[in-house]
Amino acid sequence: MSGKSKYPEQFRKDAVELARSSDRPLRRVARELGVNHETLRNWVRAADRAQAAAPVAGVSADERQELRELRKRVAELELEKEILRKAAAYFAKEMGR
Template identity: 35%
Template structure:
């Protein structure tokens, strides 16, 4: 079984730009670049939907400043809830009367 190929963000952007600005068909461009036609179509769709935030690579997300702030606040809230739960348990343990 062959190794899965990965493409850089720059390559994907260039391929999409070429397919959008060329007189050739998407299938011809995919063949010229040596990539799968389905991949190029998926990249074009992702580029249309996300614009400059498309192709973050390796599961990373290109977030807007607002999305980054929301993620930071959600992470802080999750950590604060965990600390609160630990403190509740500690209070329960230390407030028990010894036998």
Template identity: 40%
Template sequence: MVVKRTRAKYTLEFKMEAVRLVRNGQSSADVAKILGVPKGSLENWIRWDEQGQLTGGKSQVISEEQMELARLRAELARVKMERDILKKATAYFAKESL
């Protein structure tokens, strides 16, 4: 049985938001995972944005709610990462003072 896979198409706004998240300090791997896009695609979008050639597809419409959800997921991932760093630092300094 052959399964034909279709290529996902994303709007320009979705791509621009993903690029913005990376430019604001998120790693491309984290943003790709959170948004559910291939990391290679996200890296292409970043490169194309730098060259002024970023365009969007028309078949997958992303609503404002979906964009907000993606932004909030990225922010949550960043806050969790910061929390984990603080936990490790606290444990390190607590161990050091003993």
């Protein structure tokens, strides 16, 4: 569910829930909702992937995104620290001459 969608997020969630809970074929549910059956199938698959990726501890998608961003930031800060450490060592050596 990437990019800009003409369907609101809540509509997509409700459609997935309806498709999962209904005993009707996915094509029929999609037709009743007025969406393409492949679109609904993609929403269901994306929801399944998101559910499978969620750890048992119950970390939400927002929390996983924040964790990815924080890990990226930590890596950047570690790189900056390493560069500063090397620069400090270089200048300390130069000052000792």
